[in-house]
Amino acid sequence: MDRIPILKMGEFLLVTIQVDLYDRLALTLESDLMNMVSRTEARGVLIDISAVSIVDSFMGRILGNIASMSKIMDAETVVVGMQPAVAITLVELGLTLSGVHTALDVEMGMELLRKKIGPTPTDEEDLYDDII
Amino acid sequence: MQSSTISFLKKKKKQILEAWMNNQLADATLREDLISNDDLQTQSEDLLNALLKALNMGTTDLEAESLQPVIDILSDLSITRARQGFTPRETSLFVFSLKKTFNQILQQELKDNFQLLYQETIEISNMLDSLSIVTTETFIKGREEVILRQTDEISEISTPVIRVWEGILALPIIGTLDSARTQVVMENLLEKIVETGSRIAILDISGVPAVDSLVAQHLIKTVSATRLMGAECIISGIRAEIAQTIVHLGIDLSNIHTKASLASALKLAYSMLNIEVRRGEKKFQG
Numbered sequence: 001m002d003r004i005p006i007l008k009m010g011e012f013l014l015v016t017i018q019v020d021l022y023d024r025l026a027l028t029l030e031s032d033l034m035n036m037v038s039r040t041e042a043r044g045v046l047i048d049i050s051a052v053s054i055v056d057s058f059m060g061r062i063l064g065n066i067a068s069m070s071k072i073m074d075a076e077t078v079v080v081g082m083q084p085a086v087a088i089t090l091v092e093l094g095l096t097l098s099g100v101h102t103a104l105d106v107e108m109g110m111e112l113l114r115k116k117i118g119p120t121p122t123d124e125e126d127l128y129d130d131i132i
Numbered sequence: 133m134q135s136s137t138i139s140f141l142k143k144k145k146k147q148i149l150e151a152w153m154n155n156q157l158a159d160a161t162l163r164e165d166l167i168s169n170d171d172l173q174t175q176s177e178d179l180l181n182a183l184l185k186a187l188n189m190g191t192t193d194l195e196a197e198s199l200q201p202v203i204d205i206l207s208d209l210s211i212t213r214a215r216q217g218f219t220p221r222e223t224s225l226f227v228f229s230l231k232k233t234f235n236q237i238l239q240q241e242l243k244d245n246f247q248l249l250y251q252e253t254i255e256i257s258n259m260l261d262s263l264s265i266v267t268t269e270t271f272i273k274g275r276e277e278v279i280l281r282q283t284d285e286i287s288e289i290s291t292p293v294i295r296v297w298e299g300i301l302a303l304p305i306i307g308t309l310d311s312a313r314t315q316v317v318m319e320n321l322l323e324k325i326v327e328t329g330s331r332i333a334i335l336d337i338s339g340v341p342a343v344d345s346l347v348a349q350h351l352i353k354t355v356s357a358t359r360l361m362g363a364e365c366i367i368s369g370i371r372a373e374i375a376q377t378i379v380h381l382g383i384d385l386s387n388i389h390t391k392a393s394l395a396s397a398l399k400l401a402y403s404m405l406n407i408e409v410r411r412g413e414k415k416f417q418g
Contacts, residue, residue, distance in 0.1 A: 080362055084322030087357040102362035104329055109362070 004029045006036050012044040012113055013037065013075075014106075018051045026062045033066060037073050044113035045070050048106055050081025060095035067100040076101060076116045080109035137238070137252050138187050144237055149173075149180055152233040159225060166216050179205050180230070206263060207270040214274030223271050224264050231260040291317045293324040300401045301330045302394065306339035314350035318357055325363050332401045333358050336394045338369030348383045355388050364389065364404065368397035 002025055007014040013036055015029070033045065045066065067077040078101045090097065101116065103109035141148065153176060157169070182202045189198040206227070213223045234256045242249035291313070296302045303321055307313075321333055335354065337343070343351075351367060358365040366389040370378075378385060391397040402409060 079360075082361045084319060084326060084357075084361065087322060087360040088318060090360055091353045091357045096356040097360060102360055104325070104331060104362040108331070 003032065006033060008036075008040055008042070011042055011117075012046055012110070013040065013042045014046050014048070016048040016051075020052060020054050021059050021062075023058055026059055030062055030066055030069075034069055034073070037070055037075050042075050043117045045075055045077045046106065046109045046113060047077065047079045048081050048109075049079060049086070050083065050105070052086060053083060055086050055089055057093050057095060060090050060093060060097065063100060064095070064097050067097070071099065076113055078103055078109045078113055078116075080104065080106055134248070134252070137242075137248075138184075140241055141187065141234075141237070142184055144241075145180065145184060148233055148237055149177060151236060152176055152180070152230050155229040155233050156226070159229065166218060175209060175226075176230075179209070183230075202263065203266055206267050210267045210271040211274035211277075214271050215278060218271075220268055220271050224268050227260055227264040227267055231257060231264075234260070287313050287316045291320055293320050295324075295328055295330065296334070296398065297401070297407070299330050299405055300332045300334065300398070301325065301328065302334045302336060302398075304336040304339060304394075308342070309337075309340055309347045309350060311346070311350065314347075314354065318350075318354045321354065322357060322361060325358065325361055330363060332364050332366065332404060334366045334368055334394065334397045334401060336369045336397070337367060337374070338371065338394070340369075340374075343374045343377055345381045345383060348378060348381065348385070352383075352385070352388070366391060366397045366400055368392070368394050 002019070004015060004017055004019075004025065007016075013033065015033065017029075019025070021029070036042070037045065047063070047066070063079060070077045077099075079097070080103045082102065101112060103112050153169075153173060156172065156176070179202065182205050186198045186202050209226070210223050235253055238249060238252055238256070242252065290306055291303065294302045294304070301321070301324055303317065305317060309317070321335075324330070325333060335351065337351070340347070355365040355367070367385070368391040370390055370392065389397075389400060391400060
């Protein structure tokens with residue numbers, strides 16, 4: 001069965017969706033991603049959907065769910081590279097994904113994530129070590 | 133139609149063409165400024181040839197396949213004429229004058245046989261009437277295509293997306309916003325955001341005469357779509373009366389950036405992108 005690879009980049013997780021998401025794949029991605037977030041204690045999830053040309057309400061909801069679930073586990077979600085047609089479809093479906101942050105490309109998405117989570121915890125750990 | 137009549141018509145082709153040309157040229161409404169006599173001659177000859185060929189196969193039924201070349205020729209001709217600016221009357225006259233010509237020629241030939249003359253005249257008339265309807269129909273279709281193209285062009289021209297600064301797009305909307313236009317606006321804007329990688333889009337509606345709940349809804353949709361793509365949208369140019377209507381209609385624009393003028397929207401965009409614009413010393417002497 002197909003799986004969408006989840007890459008760990010420091011404290012962020014990077015998911016690049018290169019195929020059109022059908023329902024089962026989306027559900028698998030959701031659970032894989034949540035497992036990964038809890039295992040790696042990631043602070044941010046970046047989902048690149050620039051290659052996705054077709055969406056439906058289900059996928060819109062999955063994206064929203066991923067954002068809310070990550071939020072509970074203290075990770076921010078940024079969706080990047082949405083195609084105009086996809087954006088129009090989601091808006092027409094009434095899904096504005098209000099809990100999801102968005103950016104134009106991966107670079108801007110990373111920048112946004114860094115800004116969202118503030119100073120990295122490693123700095124704090126160093127600080128803590130110094131004090132001890 | 134009887135084969136003797138058909139072969140007679142074929143034999144008389146040159147004469148028919150000549151008489152037909154004369155009939156067309158004699159008409160006062162002929163637009164000599166739009167079409168040269170040579171072109172008219174060629175067109176007439178093509179049609180007559182195709183028509184006689186179709187008659188030879190023994191049918192005057194419009195559905196028949198053998199008449200298809202004739203219909204094709206007529207369609208091409210009337211679409212071209214629609215674009216050139218002929219009136220429907222002038223276009224259908226092309227076919228009607230042929231009917232007249234056929235009737236004249238047949239009258240001369242069959243003046244001793246009234247029964248046959250009557251029969252053949254009716255048949256030719258019926259066929260040419262149907263062909264004339266086809267001509268008019270295609271003419272109207274041609275005109276409609278022209279109108280549709282112009283409508284598209286107008287909505288394309290009236291919604292230019294301008295790159296006012298690195299990372300900032302502006303879209304001045306002029307004229308009434310309806311669903312179809314908003315769709316074009318939205319698509320253009322989103323395409324341009326992808327193309328230029330701009331992070332901020334300014335929608336300037338100072339040229340929009342009125343905003344009703346539908347237009348407001350369209351605007352909100354556009355803003356949401358830009359947000360989904362990862363860009364921010366600022367609406368500027370909201371005039372006093374529009375602000376009043378929006379509030380009276382109970383439309384909530386509170387989580388959308390709104391500014392009174394394009395200038396202040398640009399200022400907001402600068403501050404969002406951490407760009408500073410300052411008045412400096414003049415470095416050169418004019």
